[in-house]
Amino acid sequence: MTGLGGLLALPAWRGTAVLAGEPGGVSLRTVVLLDAPDQLGASGAREALVVLAGPSWRSAPAWQLDALLRRAADAGARAVLLAGTDPLPGPTRLLCTRLELCVLGGEAALLDLATAAAVHLAAPEVASARAVLDVSRAVADGRVSGPGPLVALCARLLGAPVALADASGSVLHGDLALVVPRPAEPVVQRDRTAAGAVTARPVLLPGLRSVQRWLVARVPADSGPVAVGAAEDLLCAASTAVAGWLAAERTAVERDARGRAALLTDVLRLTGEPSPELRQRAAAAGWPLAGWHVGVRVRTGGATDVAGLRAEALRRSAEAGLQLVLAEHGDGWSGWWSTDRSPSAVEVRHLAERFRRLHEGLRQLTGCATGVGRPHQGPAGVARTLSEAADAALLAAGRPEQGRFLHVDQLGVAQTLLAWTRTETFEPAARSLLEPLLADPSLVQTLGVYLDAESSLSETATTLGIHRNTVAQRVARIERLLEVSLGDHEQRLALQLACRAVGPGGPGGPGGSGGRT
Numbered sequence: 001m002t003g004l005g006g007l008l009a010l011p012a013w014r015g016t017a018v019l020a021g022e023p024g025g026v027s028l029r030t031v032v033l034l035d036a037p038d039q040l041g042a043s044g045a046r047e048a049l050v051v052l053a054g055p056s057w058r059s060a061p062a063w064q065l066d067a068l069l070r071r072a073a074d075a076g077a078r079a080v081l082l083a084g085t086d087p088l089p090g091p092t093r094l095l096c097t098r099l100e101l102c103v104l105g106g107e108a109a110l111l112d113l114a115t116a117a118a119v120h121l122a123a124p125e126v127a128s129a130r131a132v133l134d135v136s137r138a139v140a141d142g143r144v145s146g147p148g149p150l151v152a153l154c155a156r157l158l159g160a161p162v163a164l165a166d167a168s169g170s171v172l173h174g175d176l177a178l179v180v181p182r183p184a185e186p187v188v189q190r191d192r193t194a195a196g197a198v199t200a201r202p203v204l205l206p207g208l209r210s211v212q213r214w215l216v217a218r219v220p221a222d223s224g225p226v227a228v229g230a231a232e233d234l235l236c237a238a239s240t241a242v243a244g245w246l247a248a249e250r251t252a253v254e255r256d257a258r259g260r261a262a263l264l265t266d267v268l269r270l271t272g273e274p275s276p277e278l279r280q281r282a283a284a285a286g287w288p289l290a291g292w293h294v295g296v297r298v299r300t301g302g303a304t305d306v307a308g309l310r311a312e313a314l315r316r317s318a319e320a321g322l323q324l325v326l327a328e329h330g331d332g333w334s335g336w337w338s339t340d341r342s343p344s345a346v347e348v349r350h351l352a353e354r355f356r357r358l359h360e361g362l363r364q365l366t367g368c369a370t371g372v373g374r375p376h377q378g379p380a381g382v383a384r385t386l387s388e389a390a391d392a393a394l395l396a397a398g399r400p401e402q403g404r405f406l407h408v409d410q411l412g413v414a415q416t417l418l419a420w421t422r423t424e425t426f427e428p429a430a431r432s433l434l435e436p437l438l439a440d441p442s443l444v445q446t447l448g449v450y451l452d453a454e455s456s457l458s459e460t461a462t463t464l465g466i467h468r469n470t471v472a473q474r475v476a477r478i479e480r481l482l483e484v485s486l487g488d489h490e491q492r493l494a495l496q497l498a499c500r501a502v503g504p505g506g507p508g509g510p511g512g513s514g515g516r517t
Helices: 004-008 063-076 090-100 110-140 147-158 221-268 277-287 306-319 345-366 376-394 413-421 424-435 443-450 457-464 468-482 489-502
Strands: 017-020 029-032 048-052 079-083 102-105 162-166 169-176 189-193 197-205 213-219 292-299 323-330 331-338 369-379 405-407
Touching: 004 110, 017 090, 029 110, 048 090, 048 110, 063 090, 079 110, 090 102, 110 147, 110 221, 147 162, 147 169, 147 213, 147 221, 197 221, 213 221, 221 277, 221 323, 221 376, 292 345, 292 376, 306 323, 306 331, 306 345, 331 376, 345 369, 345 405, 369 376, 376 405, 424 489, 443 457, 443 468, 443 489, 457 468
Parallel strands: 029 048, 048 079, 079 102, 369 405
Antiparallel strands: 017 102, 162 169, 162 213, 189 197, 197 213, 292 331, 292 369, 323 331
16 A cells, blocks of 8 residues: 555646645555545445545535545545635634544545556556566566576565475575465465564465475565565466476476386386396496395385485485385385395394485384395395385384384294285185175275274374374274274274284285285
C-alpha cells in the first residue's frame, strides 16, 4: 500500500487541498470512481480513495454530502476526493474527523487526478509483475540455466540478498548469511529480524513428501510489506524453475536407480559364472564381480527416498573409509566391498568397524538397520555375502541394544532358524499358523514388522508409514483372528518365524525366495 502523502506529492496532484481530516498515516490500496451514492457497496472501497466524479456534490445539500461520507467510511474508504477546493462546512469537517476520513479538493479534472492516483498505487505491483516476468523469460529463453545464475538474477531484481538452500537450510547458492527460519516446516515462512524481513519458500516435487530446496530472501527493514510481497512473488516464480530442474534431475536419478536395481537382481540370481552380457553390464556400471567380496545390506524403511539419498550414502561410505558398490534395493540399499585377495581375519575385523561407522552415519539420516556378510569369492560370492548381510540386517532391525547393526558371525542360532524358515517343510506349517490372516496381506506384514520391532507400536507405524492407532487396531485384530496373546514369548517366536516364511520375501510369500533380500 501507498500513503496518501505520496499522492499529494505527485506533480499531477499539485493544487489539491486537504479539506477535512489528517492525511498523515493514511494508506491507500486502490481508487474507486463514484458517479452515484448507490454505487458504493458495503465493502467495495476498503482502503480506497473514493473519487466523487458524478454531478457536483458542491451544489448538493450538506446532509447529502454527509450521508455519502458516512457510507464511504462504512465501506472502508480512507479518503474522498471532491471537485474544487472551497472549504467544507464546519459540521462536515467535524464528521470527517470523527470518521477518520480525509477529504481532498482538486482543481484539476477529477478523472485526471484519479488516473494519476491509480497508476501511482499500482506501481509496486507493476514492478513486482515485471520482475516475475523477467525471471520467467530468462528461464524460458535459456539465459538462466541453473540455480546459481537464477539466484543471482533474483538478487539483482530485488536489490536484496537471495539464497537457495538444501532441505536442512544449508545455503547452496547465494548469500551464505541467509537462514531459513524453520526448515522442518514445509510452508511459506516469514520472519522479522534486525536486518530485515526474511521470507522463505519451500521447493517441493510431486510424489515426494519432503522439501527439496528452500528459496530465501531478506528484504530491508524499512521496505514495508509491499516489498516483502514482491519478494514472495519473485521467489514463487523462481521456485517453479528450480522445481523443473530438480524434476529433470530426479527423472535421471530414478532411471539410473531402476537400472542398478535390475542389474543387482541379475547378480543376486547368480549360481555360477555370469554370462558375457552380464559381465559387460557389470563392467559398464563399474561393479567388480571377480575377487573377494564383503556384502552389506542397509534397511531404511519404506518412507526413505533411497534413490535420492544414494549419493549421500556413498559420501558417508567414503567418510567411513569404504569404496562400495551401492544399489537401491527394496526398502534400502545393498552393496559390497571388493578386494583381489582373501582378506585376513584382522582385515575383516577392521572392515566391520568401517561398516559400523557407515551404519552410524546412515542411521542419523534414515534410522536404518544394517547387516554385514562374510567374505566370499567370485561372481556367485556376491550373492552369497549379500544373502548373509540380508539375514543380519533382518535381525538387526529387532536388536536396538546392538545399535541395529549386526555382522553375520554374530547370528549363530538365529541364522540357523532363518535358514530353517526357507525350507519346504516349514512353509506349510507357517501358512497353516497364519491362515486366518492370509486374506489380508497387510495383517501378515504388520505382524512381522511389529514382532521385529519388539512390539513397539510407534516403530511399527514408522516402518510401515501408517498411523500408530492403525497399528494398534491391526494388532488387536490379529490377536482376535489368531486367538493368541502376542505377549506370550513362545507364541511370538513361532509367529515371527512363520512371518519369515510366509511374509514378503519368504519362500511362501510374495516374491518367493527369489525376491528375498
